[in-house]
Amino acid sequence: MFFFISIIFINIRIQKSRRKASHVWKSIFKTKDFVVNNLKWLVGDGKDISFWHDWWCGNSILADSHVNITSDHLKVVDFITSSKDWNCTLLNQVINANSLSDITNVLIPRRAIIKDTPCWTLSSKGNFSVKSAYVAISDNPPLSTSWKWIWTLKIPAKLKGFLWICMHGKLLTNHHRMIRGLVDNDICPCCNNAREDLKHLFFECTTRANVWNHLPSVQVPQTNNLEEWRNWLHTNINHSSAQSGGYLTKVLTLVTLWKIWLARNRKVFDNIMINPAEISISSSIFASQICHSFLSISCINPRLVRLVSWNFPGTGKLKLNTDRSSRGNPGPAGYGGVFREERGHWVLSYLGRLEDCTSLEAELWGLFRGLELIQSQGMEAMEVESDSTAAIALINGDPPVHSPHTVIIRECKALMAAMGCTLNHTLREGNKVADKLANLGVEQEEKMVSHISPPDDIIPLLEADMRRVIFERV
Numbered sequence: 001m002f003f004f005i006s007i008i009f010i011n012i013r014i015q016k017s018r019r020k021a022s023h024v025w026k027s028i029f030k031t032k033d034f035v036v037n038n039l040k041w042l043v044g045d046g047k048d049i050s051f052w053h054d055w056w057c058g059n060s061i062l063a064d065s066h067v068n069i070t071s072d073h074l075k076v077v078d079f080i081t082s083s084k085d086w087n088c089t090l091l092n093q094v095i096n097a098n099s100l101s102d103i104t105n106v107l108i109p110r111r112a113i114i115k116d117t118p119c120w121t122l123s124s125k126g127n128f129s130v131k132s133a134y135v136a137i138s139d140n141p142p143l144s145t146s147w148k149w150i151w152t153l154k155i156p157a158k159l160k161g162f163l164w165i166c167m168h169g170k171l172l173t174n175h176h177r178m179i180r181g182l183v184d185n186d187i188c189p190c191c192n193n194a195r196e197d198l199k200h201l202f203f204e205c206t207t208r209a210n211v212w213n214h215l216p217s218v219q220v221p222q223t224n225n226l227e228e229w230r231n232w233l234h235t236n237i238n239h240s241s242a243q244s245g246g247y248l249t250k251v252l253t254l255v256t257l258w259k260i261w262l263a264r265n266r267k268v269f270d271n272i273m274i275n276p277a278e279i280s281i282s283s284s285i286f287a288s289q290i291c292h293s294f295l296s297i298s299c300i301n302p303r304l305v306r307l308v309s310w311n312f313p314g315t316g317k318l319k320l321n322t323d324r325s326s327r328g329n330p331g332p333a334g335y336g337g338v339f340r341e342e343r344g345h346w347v348l349s350y351l352g353r354l355e356d357c358t359s360l361e362a363e364l365w366g367l368f369r370g371l372e373l374i375q376s377q378g379m380e381a382m383e384v385e386s387d388s389t390a391a392i393a394l395i396n397g398d399p400p401v402h403s404p405h406t407v408i409i410r411e412c413k414a415l416m417a418a419m420g421c422t423l424n425h426t427l428r429e430g431n432k433v434a435d436k437l438a439n440l441g442v443e444q445e446e447k448m449v450s451h452i453s454p455p456d457d458i459i460p461l462l463e464a465d466m467r468r469v470i471f472e473r474v
């Protein structure tokens with residue numbers, strides 16, 4: 001299937017006498033516009049990318065935002081100097097100011113040898129997948145909500161399973177069963193008075209009046225729309241969501257839903273009606289038991305408590321700590337880094353602002369700018385630390401081919417190999433100075449600033465690290 005987004009497929013033109021093309025080929029060809037519109041080119045040597053008609057910078061092809069196109073046949077390489085910089089003099093003659101900024105934000109590989117590569121923008125790794133294409137074309141795309149938070153909750157596994165089913169819209173209410181063709185009507189089996197959908201089952205059925213009285217802060221979802229239902233679950237049950245209400249409230253909300261579902265099934269399968277007060281009381285008791293069990297475990301289990309400090313580099317070595325700060329993912333971001341010598345004394349630091357990038361991209365820029373400084377300053381014997389396991393895995397692993405981050409990853413790898421740097425992971429609590437610098441980075445305007453003396457804001461943190469102050473990580 002990856003053949004379909006090869007250069008051959010993109011550049012091919014169907015014959016004018018379409019009758020000669022097979023039905024299969026004509027069907028495949030119908031997808032071409034969709035494929036091309038979701039392919040963004042990663043600039044390598046720039047020889048294969050049409051300057052005007054391929055999407056390789058900003059949010060669209062340059063031809064869309066320019067009226068006077070000088071030559072259709074220009075390639076991106078025509079605007080790259082022999083020293084691998086953008087030829088701004090030439091660019092200024094043919095494009096507008098907005099596009100100039102988009103173009104100069106594209107990193108040209110200087111050290112790594114990379115061919116121009118198409119990246120599939122509908123997947124995070126840049127590889128084409130039928131699933132990602134189907135989701136984009138489908139009228140009912142799944143939510144962007146990640147399910148991972150469900151499995152991190154401090155609750156019994158059976159509740160996680162129930163929540164997972166609810167989030168996927170798979171709970172077999174009669175309405176859902178009728179849609180699947182399992183039953184002929186969708187009437188509520190408890191009140192026999194209305195359609196049994198999620199909203200009715202949990203909030204509106206008259207046989208469950210007052211069940212939610214013990215949770216006055218819970219707002220009833222307004223529709224049966226699956227996406228809104230998922231958002232409601234996420235807001236009211238995820239321990240770390242911003243919604244007010246602590247751990248007990250969120251556990252109690254989920255337990256109440258679960259108890260309502262059990263009561264409904266008791267009526268369906270045993271013809272026994274459980275009254276609302278009993279549902280409320282049993283929910284409160286079970287939620288309290290969960291809180292006692294799971295919270296006390298987290299307090300006494302020593303494996304869940306870790307003490308972390310910044311670690312000094314080896315004798316005669318320097319250490320670079322890097323980090324990023326994001327205001328959204330994607331969104332405005334910043335990066336920062338600090339170099340320190342073997343006794344923890346500050347040597348150099350830097351920070352910068354990035355426009356609309358993902359948090360992973362910001363991590364990679366923080367690292368890349370630090371590595372460039374190592375090279376330009378002629379520093380040696382460098383240990384590098386980051387608290388991003390994702391960025392470290394990309395840098396230390398096999399270089400990806402179609403990832404939108406391929407160029408910066410391979411540039412980092414080339415710089416590290418040339419200077420003999422090692423890259424290791426540290427926990428957030430051991431990376432506080434770099435974290436502070438990254439926060440300063442996102443709040444200022446410059447793309448890159450380095451300091452000739454430590455900024456005032458980081459001095460207390462530098463002193464704390466020199467004294468090996470320990471931070472607790474739970």
Ligand SMILES: [Zn+2]
Binds near residue numbers: 188
């Ligand atoms: Zn009912």
